[in-house]
Amino acid sequence: MPSVISIGIAGATGYAGQELLRLAARHPAVRVTTAMASSDTDRVRTLPSLTRVWDGEVIPLSVDRLVAETEAVFMTLPDPVAAEVGPALVARGVRVFDLSGTFRLRDPALRRRWYPATPDLAEPPVYGLTEHYRAALPDARLVACPGCYPTAALLALRPLTDAGLLEGDVIIDAKSGISGAGKKPSERTHFSECHGSVSAYGLFEHRHGAEIEQELERAVTFTPHLVPLDRGILETIYVRVGRAVSETMVASTLAQAYADAPFVRLTGNALPEIKHVTHTNFCDIGWKLDAPSGRLVLVACLDNLIKGAAGVAVQNFNLMHGFPETTALLP
């Protein structure tokens, strides 16, 4: 292992890309040799908001330069571009941390439906939900980092489904800040359309729902909403537990699952709120059980650009390269 690892960032001008540059600048064993735009026709540019943090130039996308200059690449590219660049890098010996949805679905049929450009890979990607795939990370060559919505949902639910505590289907009501929709202006993300408003979208449109269902092996109704804030998501999750399940069992199951997880904070009945996790890599999880009805409500929140994107990628990078898991990631 070299003392300093040369990394590349492909898609450096977006919101997640800029977070990656900021986190990389804090990492004592990382040097960003190469930062690239999302296409090979973009102009060279600097990032004024990162002056004094990262003062390099963002150049057009080039697989050849990434191969020549880096050992690992963080990718925040459009799905079809990621589908092409990711395998090319892996084939030429570069490790890849992908933040798009391209490589997240294991089922070929589902993958063809939601990510038609994704090729079949000889070696399957590792799903980068760090807390539940820790053992697979050191040897991974292509890490498919989970999206912000699945991360919050799965961190809250996986220990409970693994322990067999839940019955029936799962309802996830998600509230997301607008940065989750990316940096490209659109009517839906126009300030005057979002300010003072809340709207649901993508009802029963299962792209993220499919990712959650894959990991839970259970039917999920997933409804995302846009709320008028910039960063952060909060999910309110409605499930049902068996008659014999108490709130104490829920609490101890979660506590055991995350005893060694530095970025999962369990808040119990004191429900988490977005303000406490923005600009951090934490995922906060709270819950409350109505014993008579068996209704369990969990609330999970995180910063979509950090724990839901750049932060989890760096967390996976740390585990792969043997650095302490929290390197560059504490607030």
Next chain:
Amino acid sequence: MPSVISIGIAGATGYAGQELLRLAARHPAVRVTTAMASSDTDRVRTLPSLTRVWDGEVIPLSVDRLVAETEAVFMTLPDPVAAEVGPALVARGVRVFDLSGTFRLRDPALRRRWYPATPDLAEPPVYGLTEHYRAALPDARLVACPGCYPTAALLALRPLTDAGLLEGDVIIDAKSGISGAGKKPSERTHFSECHGSVSAYGLFEHRHGAEIEQELERAVTFTPHLVPLDRGILETIYVRVGRAVSETMVASTLAQAYADAPFVRLTGNALPEIKHVTHTNFCDIGWKLDAPSGRLVLVACLDNLIKGAAGVAVQNFNLMHGFPETTALLP
């Protein structure tokens, strides 16, 4: 029926009280003779933000003056104060439109739990959900106007439960602007605590849930959230329909129920958003059915200070006094 009706507003300095003054100023057959604070010890004050709209003085609370000067009183008082003032006014011949929770629950046990100050009344109040209690309003003496949360939920669900289309329990995930918490500063409504954040509160704390359950006769899980905007609520409602129920049946049931309701707008699959209803008396309702699973999701939204407070009170007033339902209420 007199040509101009003298009305009083008790609790005129709060957000709903100011909306009442604004609406009353637009009403061609109403004169606000008396505007009062929430207690009999408050100082006399004016309301600069309403200059040129309503230029009177807000005086201390006094039942005697309300009886002497008004025919109808709109009350936005703390529950225990409303519990005392409301029946006193009715006993002395004044009609009352109450915007607090005091008189909403019919079951004495529930009422004692959530509103311990509320007395037993000889003549039961009319529940002022206009669209479903229209016939009872002309003869009402005390109208218990529903809260903003129950209004959105019940307008979406009552036609479906009445038609027997739903199975199982109901989950209501509500997102509310901060004005719903009133005008009194607190840590929870401090700007810096709310801005950029979302938080759930009152999980399984059934005060509004009880009101919704009373009208639906069905178990309800109700989770309110604070979202960083001032006015407006949006509820995402998760229910299940029977195998034989199609989206068309849902649509036609709602369309029939609200064929003559000027303030309910059905948006179908084009889901409503808060921005479209703020500063109006409309309640917008959309929905989508996932036929294979039987999961029906409804989305309803309204302005908590108008359709959820001042507006519905004026709407009930109009029906009681024989004015067109929309008088003073169109945007």
Next chain:
Amino acid sequence: MPSVISIGIAGATGYAGQELLRLAARHPAVRVTTAMASSDTDRVRTLPSLTRVWDGEVIPLSVDRLVAETEAVFMTLPDPVAAEVGPALVARGVRVFDLSGTFRLRDPALRRRWYPATPDLAEPPVYGLTEHYRAALPDARLVACPGCYPTAALLALRPLTDAGLLEGDVIIDAKSGISGAGKKPSERTHFSECHGSVSAYGLFEHRHGAEIEQELERAVTFTPHLVPLDRGILETIYVRVGRAVSETMVASTLAQAYADAPFVRLTGNALPEIKHVTHTNFCDIGWKLDAPSGRLVLVACLDNLIKGAAGVAVQNFNLMHGFPETTALLP
């Protein structure tokens, strides 16, 4: 004067256009016969947010149809389009209320610089700052309604410059909500760029500055800022008064100027704030004088879509047609 006047709205889908539709629907003597998009190639569309308020169709732009169907037209069109459509309508007998900047500048050289498409007109337009051009409105054929920035500045300053109370130049620091930038998405109006931020723009770029200087006949430094809210502007204005000028003189000069102006509210030392004027046609003006230094600071605010656009147009329409000035305009 006919009992009901047929009007057209050209540019009905933008934020100001929708406010015009809303205000027209409230006006007892107006019927919107014709609502048009901003170009002749736009598709026919409806406006779901105005359902039950105005349920017509927005059709492509057509001068012929406006001439055939209307007596007066409100225009919120791009400058070059307004430059062509406005004179064409006037020439064919239709009165025009223009909300663009096209016809506001009197000086031909300045006009050519800022609005190169504007033709020279045989009959000069009336500058529609109602409170100061009231006498000219009844006979106007083309009313150039002032922009939101000049309206606030001029209502605060014109009485003082007319009375000769001010010395030296004028500094106007303006804070504007994002709806002032229109409905078209752009990076500058993208939610995530505006939320939690403030930025200055257009420093010493004198398009609105020129309009203010025209009416004040005095040098103006005008600096607009975007602040993270939707509607409303607030201007903080720094001037200097002569030694003999007291705060009382300032107050009485303003009070006299606006004694009969229903939409100007003078708040004195109690400085106005945006919240009190949004969704109204009011302009609130406060001030404070530091007598030792002669520094006078005025603060003026208004709703940019109403008093700064749709509202002032309707106010001018009322005066032109002999309706009470406040018709359809009280909150």
Next chain:
Amino acid sequence: MPSVISIGIAGATGYAGQELLRLAARHPAVRVTTAMASSDTDRVRTLPSLTRVWDGEVIPLSVDRLVAETEAVFMTLPDPVAAEVGPALVARGVRVFDLSGTFRLRDPALRRRWYPATPDLAEPPVYGLTEHYRAALPDARLVACPGCYPTAALLALRPLTDAGLLEGDVIIDAKSGISGAGKKPSERTHFSECHGSVSAYGLFEHRHGAEIEQELERAVTFTPHLVPLDRGILETIYVRVGRAVSETMVASTLAQAYADAPFVRLTGNALPEIKHVTHTNFCDIGWKLDAPSGRLVLVACLDNLIKGAAGVAVQNFNLMHGFPETTALLP
């Protein structure tokens, strides 16, 4: 110099106090031994939002314990409390970084007017505007860190007044996020009062103005405004330069003054915006000169809780103890 310095934070539960805890946790040579509330009667409490960052207990205020346990104390206390605690700590050998206004004014008359509780000190405090008082910091015992408003203004103006480039008085129009008003709820900082609004306050009320005038030796008109965001301030500064002064001279004067200042970023004609500095210790400064009129407008912005409070205190601490200036302070 010990390898690890024990520090105390007095006033740890407020917004600036929590930033201090976060920054201290990142500092490799600091250990927070003692975190205290703002009074000696407060209860012991933890800070859930800082779980995993700083997990200690906040205890009641106690000078004795601070003396026993710490070498340096960061104070964010109410002015009268700071006036008592600060000198007591210094007298007993503890170095103090004060974030209140208590010790900022040098003129005894002004100090008595604005901070009547402040005692006369044998050894005058060092004014902690790092970039301009760097030489005095290593030997300081009591550092009066400047407020957020003066910091932005002085970083923009001091080099220009020192170089004699300015003529006449100075106008500072400041826009501040609400966290600047602290954590205590009040009507002015109630969410529903601030959202969607802007308001000016404290016109010609010279507490911060006096601090700025002290450092500039020049008359200042200072007008702060509340804008609806949480963190960050932006100041638009209006001055006049002499006939011989060009924009290039302004630029080179500022560039020379801050050649070695890691936290001042000069943006020239590309005006800075709040979004680029929040959650950082940077102060961004841009400007534009209108040569014909001699009007120079500068725009400066910073994060009020970091560069305007906790960050500058740590920056001063670093210089005093010989650590690199940026330790713990890069984003």
